Amino acid sequence: MNIDYLINITVPMLEGAQMTVLLFFIAIIASLPLGFVLTLMANSKSKPLAWFAHTYIYVVRGTPLLLQLLFICFGLPIIPVIGDYLVMDRFVAACLGFILNYAAYFAEIFRGGLLAIDKGQYEAAQVLGLNRWQTTTKIIVPQMVRVALPAIANESITLVKDTALLYAVAVPELLYFAQTAVNRDFTIAPFFIAGIIYLLMAFVLTLFFKSLERRFKFE
Structure with a gap:
């Protein structure tokens, strides 16, 4: 195994990481405000709104994210009558699944706050x-x-790792290219490189949130 080989397998994985980063930003930007809205609804004096928010949070947090992604990608299109109108691009469907899932977790974090x-x-x-x-x-x-x-920082790092679930709905991302290289070349080196890339993304996020914590601490 030489440096040229490592470069050759790293380049497509970095391209896949772009999809990972894109999903992360879309999910975090949309799920944070949605989670706050759910918190407000859960604390609302309106019983229907509060009931809806509590039920939504319970159902989403009580079922696996992978199941939710599979349902949105492959389940919605086969619903009788309306299924044809619910067909989405796989990446769009995955973004929707991540947003709806993480909004429920952020809602609970905000409620604790x-x-x-x-x-x-x-x-x-x-x-x-x-x-x-x-x-x-x-x-x-x-x-x-x-x-x-x-808690938001911790959940955000979890979101980075959960983006690997894109692989399960056939969206080419970091883990997809790593697995492809492993199957093609019969070596585990791509997994190590993928792990390093995930660790680097988590490290950058950790530094970002540490700076935010220091800012809020001294305000």
């Missing part, structure tokens, strides 16, 4: 004459994010 805020904060906001929107955006959300940030 809200529970950590002392009720006196709400009372103080009323004394200061702040309305509900001002209280939420200027007092509650910053404190909630500060509490929830370590």
